Amino acid sequence: MNTVYQIVVCAGIVPDPLQTLEPVASPSGPALKNEMMLPAVLDPWASHSLYEAANLAKHLPGSKVWLVSLGPKAKLQQVMMTVAQKVPFELVALDGPGGGFTEAAEVAAMLAEAIQAIPGLDKSKLLVFGGWESASRGAGATMQMVGERLGIMDQFQGVDELKIAADGSLEILERIEGGKHQISKCAGLPALLGWATGNLPEPKNNPQIGMVNMRTVMPALQKAKPVKFAGDGLSFVNVALPKQLRETRIVKDKSPDDVAKEIIEWIKK
Amino acid sequence: METILLLAHTETDGSLAQSAREALHVAATLHKSVAVSQLVVGLIGENVQSAADAIAACPATKYFGVIGKDFSQSRYATDTAAAEAICRTSGATVVVAPATSRWNRVLAGVAQRLGGHVDTHINGVSANDGKIAVNRWYYRQRMEAVLNRKQRPWFMLIDPGSQPACQSRSGTASIKNVVVELSDACKRTTVIGVREPAADAQTIRPDAQLLFVTGAGWTKKQADGQPHVPEAEKLIRGFLQLSRASLGSSKSLVDQSGEGQAILSFLSHLNQIGQTGATPRHPKGLSTCCHGEEPHTVGWRFVAERRAINLDPNCGWARGKADVLYVADAFKVMTKVNELLAAKT
Numbered sequence: 001m002n003t004v005y006q007i008v009v010c011a012g013i014v015p016d017p018l019q020t021l022e023p024v025a026s027p028s029g030p031a032l033k034n035e036m037m038l039p040a041v042l043d044p045w046a047s048h049s050l051y052e053a054a055n056l057a058k059h060l061p062g063s064k065v066w067l068v069s070l071g072p073k074a075k076l077q078q079v080m081m082t083v084a085q086k087v088p089f090e091l092v093a094l095d096g097p098g099g100g101f102t103e104a105a106e107v108a109a110m111l112a113e114a115i116q117a118i119p120g121l122d123k124s125k126l127l128v129f130g131g132w133e134s135a136s137r138g139a140g141a142t143m144q145m146v147g148e149r150l151g152i153m154d155q156f157q158g159v160d161e162l163k164i165a166a167d168g169s170l171e172i173l174e175r176i177e178g179g180k181h182q183i184s185k186c187a188g189l190p191a192l193l194g195w196a197t198g199n200l201p202e203p204k205n206n207p208q209i210g211m212v213n214m215r216t217v218m219p220a221l222q223k224a225k226p227v228k229f230a231g232d233g234l235s236f237v238n239v240a241l242p243k244q245l246r247e248t249r250i251v252k253d254k255s256p257d258d259v260a261k262e263i264i265e266w267i268k269k
Numbered sequence: 270m271e272t273i274l275l276l277a278h279t280e281t282d283g284s285l286a287q288s289a290r291e292a293l294h295v296a297a298t299l300h301k302s303v304a305v306s307q308l309v310v311g312l313i314g315e316n317v318q319s320a321a322d323a324i325a326a327c328p329a330t331k332y333f334g335v336i337g338k339d340f341s342q343s344r345y346a347t348d349t350a351a352a353e354a355i356c357r358t359s360g361a362t363v364v365v366a367p368a369t370s371r372w373n374r375v376l377a378g379v380a381q382r383l384g385g386h387v388d389t390h391i392n393g394v395s396a397n398d399g400k401i402a403v404n405r406w407y408y409r410q411r412m413e414a415v416l417n418r419k420q421r422p423w424f425m426l427i428d429p430g431s432q433p434a435c436q437s438r439s440g441t442a443s444i445k446n447v448v449v450e451l452s453d454a455c456k457r458t459t460v461i462g463v464r465e466p467a468a469d470a471q472t473i474r475p476d477a478q479l480l481f482v483t484g485a486g487w488t489k490k491q492a493d494g495q496p497h498v499p500e501a502e503k504l505i506r507g508f509l510q511l512s513r514a515s516l517g518s519s520k521s522l523v524d525q526s527g528e529g530q531a532i533l534s535f536l537s538h539l540n541q542i543g544q545t546g547a548t549p550r551h552p553k554g555l556s557t558c559c560h561g562e563e564p565h566t567v568g569w570r571f572v573a574e575r576r577a578i579n580l581d582p583n584c585g586w587a588r589g590k591a592d593v594l595y596v597a598d599a600f601k602v603m604t605k606v607n608e609l610l611a612a613k614t
Contacts, residue, residue, distance in 0.1 A: 015408075017544040023412050030414065044545040100407045101414075104377065105386055135409050135544060139389045141377035148381040154458050155345040157374045160538070173464065176370040179473025179539045180465040182343060187457040197538040197545070201524075233386070233419040237402055241412050242570070245589045250582060252596045259578070259595045260605035263555065264613075266576065267479060267512060 003168055004062040005189075006122060007053040009089070010111050010130035010146060011046030013071040013079050013098050015039070017135065023239040029231060030101045030239040040075045040098075042083050045131025049195035051203060052162065053129050054087030060164075065089040068114050070107060071098030073224050080217050085210035086203045091220040092118065096227030100136030101236065106229045108145030114225070115150060123150075123190045132157045132175075132194035140194070147192040154186045157194040271306040271401075273299055274361035275329070276352060278371055279314030281341070285323055288367035288429035290436075295394050295427050296365040297328055297435055302396035309333065310442075311355035313348065315341035318444065325440030333359055334444040339451055343371040345378070346455035352379045354449045361422050363401065365394075368426040376424050385422035392431035409544050410570040430475075430550035430571070472509055472516035472535055479514040480551040480572055481505075482542065485521040486558025486580075488532065491600065502533050504603045511610035515551060517542040517568060519559050542568030556591070557599040560584055578602055 015021060015038040022033040032038065042050070050067060057063040066089060069076055073095040080091065092114050115121070115128070128147060133140040140157065147155045158175035165171065168188050173181040175196050251259065275296040277289035293310075300308040309331040312320055317334040335351035352375060356364060366372045368389060380387040393404035402417045403425055465471060487501040509516055518540040525532045542548065544567050554572035560581065569575055569590075577587040582596040595602065 017409075021408050021411050023407075032408075103386070105381065108381070137407060138409055139377075139387070140373055141380075141387050141389060144375070144377035145381040148378045153346040153349075153454055155374065155378065158370060171461075174370070174374075175539065176343070176463070178465070178475055179471060180463050182370070182460060183462045183464055184344070185459050185461050197541070235417050235419075237415040237417060239407070239412055239414040246575070246592055248588045248591050249593045250588075250596065251593060252582060254595070254597070256597055256601035257605050259597045259602045260609055263576070263595075263602070263606055264609045266574075267553065267555075 003060060004125055005056065005060055005127055006064060006125045007057055007127045007129060008066045008068060008115050008118065009046065009050045009053045010068050010128065010143065011050055012043045012069060012134055012136065013040045013075055014043050014135040016041050017044070022241065030236050031099060035099060036072065036075070040071070040079050042079055043131050043134050043136070045133060045135070045195055045197070047202070048198045048200070049129040049131055049193070050083070050089070051087060051200045052195060052198045053127070054089065054203070055200055056162070066092055066118055068092040068094070068111055070094040070096055070110060070227060072096070073221055076224070077221050080221070082205070084213035084217050085205040085207060088209055088213060091217045093220045093224035094227050095224040097229060098136070100134070100138070101239075102137070102229050103231055103234060104137060104139050104141040105145055106231070108142045108149060110227050111142070112146045112149035115146070126190040128152065128190070128192040130194055132159070132196055143192060143194040150190070152190045152192045154191040156184065156191070158196045159193045160196050160198055162193060271303050271362050272360050273303070273306055273308050273363045273365060274311050274356065274359050275308070276311045276355065276364050276366040276372070277313070277320070278348070278369070279312060279317055279320045283314065283316050283319045285320045286367065286369065287434055288369055290324070290434035291429060291432040292365050292367040292427045293324060293327060293435040293437070294432050295425070299363065299365065299394055299396055299401065300328055303399055303401065305399070309359050309361070311359060312444070313340050313351045313355070318442070321442035321444050323439050324435065324437045325442040327435060327437035331359065332442045332444040333447050335447050335449050339456070342460045343374070344458050344460060345375055346458065347451060348375040349378050349382070350449050350451060350455060352376065353382050354447045356383055356422060358445070358447050364422055364424045366424065366426055368428050372426060376426060380422070380424045383422055385424060386418055386420045387424035387426070388416070389426040390428050391425050392428050394425060394427075410548050410567050469510070470535060473539060474513065474515040475549065477513055477515040478552050479512060480517050480549055480554040480569065481508060481512070481514040482517040482519070482554060482556040482559055482568065483522060483533070483536070484519045484557065484559030484561070485525065486560065486599070488522065488525065492598070497600065498533065500600065502535070504600065504607065505533065506535065507607045508603055508610070511607060511614065515549065516540050517547070517549065519543065519561055520545060521561065556587070557603065559586070561586055566590055
């Protein structure tokens with residue numbers, strides 16, 4: 001198979017999952033407290049899609065991966081210091097708000113525009129990847145809108161596996177209800193895949209890949225297009241943390257037999 | 270006037286899923302709350318008559334259907350075409366749909382085509398003075414927002430299990446057939462099957478009363494200085510078979526497979542709950558050998574009654590998140606639990 005793929009990965013940045021998050025009101029709507037101070041990571045599901053893209057490109061000589069990412073430029077730079085060491089890609093950066101309270105439709109419009117502006121993009125070779133949901137807005141809506149704007153009619157969400165046959169057709173496993181996967185066969189490109197976790201582990205940092213990537217990452221960040229969102233028509237009435245605290249009864253001195261009996265009674269209740 | 274459309278797809282047997290009836294409950298409640306509104310139903314599938322008849326006594330005034338073999342498949346191109354056609358024909362301003370994997374895949378795309386907006390993972394819809402608001406979570410179930418929109422059409426995907434199901438009586442519904450012409454480009458994808466574990470190996474059971482969450486502690490060294498992974502596997506499997514619970518796992522446990530460590534063979538990322546996993550809805554949850562925020566806070570956000578077994582009495586994640594924390598050895602407790610369950614069966 002001599003197919004050359006152009007794989008465009010859409011990936012936002014999100015606060016490190018271990019950080020405590022607190023909503024605050026800002027002039028432009030809800031935001032996170034100390035948002036710019038929170039350490040950020042590449043969105044987890046989108047990260048998986050990047051690793052899958054890189055793995056695919058590695059096995060198809062001549063293929064290339066672009067990473068299209070929207071976020072505050074300073075945060076993007078911080079995240080790219082790590083991500084750039086994982087897999088080879090060319091960055092397309094957009095400098096704008098990366099928080100969860102932005103509109104999926106507005107983000108999609110900017111991402112689609114950035115993808116269309118990639119020099120030499122050929123839709124007959126195009127695979128658009130991303131996470132099936134983000135860890136910020138978590139809507140699972142942006143990728144479909146990007147696909148619509150690019151005119152891609154073959155879209156898949158919750159993808160855990162992609163196989164490419166000798167005839168160029170794609171076999172895709174998507175998560176469906178009840179711990180099952182739907183298996184679909186797609187005749188060919190272009191296609192859009194919103195990835196779940198896939199099957200690949202996180203690649204180890206490779207400083208050599210990092211050095212090669214950084215040659216294009218820094219210029220891409222410098223020329224990152226500034227983006228602003230209007231958020232017209234959307235009003236947040238309230239954003240609040242859930243009341244999490246429960247009065248936990250600590251059971252310390254019971255034997256395993258007694259604990260087991262109590263659990264059985266509770267389950268059966 | 271708001272035209273509220275309940276948009277559903279039929280199951281392979283032509284019936285409506287529970288999640289569709291839950292979305293219908295939301296749509297009907299909204300219709301009741303918004304003074305100047307009408308409720309209509311749109312159904313997509315190979316044959317939708319029996320599904321429409323099953324809810325014929327609901328307050329809907331019109332039924333629309335996109336029917337045919339091409340629409341039996343859960344496929345983006347045909348589903349978007351069908352949903353778009355129903356939305357246009359019905360003149361829907363608010364589209365309420367169950368957040369099934371099928372609709373999650375397509376409705377954002379349909380909203381894009383119609384110049385509308387979409388909100389997903391909705392767990393509450395209300396209307397006050399005709400103004401509609403929805404509740405949904407942000408940052409992976411860490412904060413809840415109430416929001417409203419001026420734009421129409423407004424697509425709302427209702428999280429399954431978050432609402433009661435509409436108990437409308439059956440009858441005979443008159444369906445307006447909406448014809449959708451499909452180009453060859455819409456049929457480039459074919460659904461060729463479903464992959465699932467064998468029935469006795471399936472550990473994800475969305476309808477289970479109990480979510481059983483396993484943490485990385487099951488694979489760690491125990492009191493004798495050795496890990497006991499095969500024993501852990503046997504205990505967990507046994508409990509799942511006897512209790513019919515659904516199995517959830519912490520990220521750290523499923524990630525071990527990628528790191529070359531001993532793991533529980535039946536676990537996959539599909540079992541993962543938390544930040545990058547699922548947040549299933551079950552009445553009860555029991556976590557074992559977990560130490561971390563994800564299983565205790567994010568993963569069981571929608572679990573009502575929560576108990577944990579942990580050797581650490583100061584586990585900061587269980588305290589304040591669980592109703593009961595048993596400070597005990599999960600191996601010993603679950604061995605006894607299995608014995609008691611086996612004796613009762």
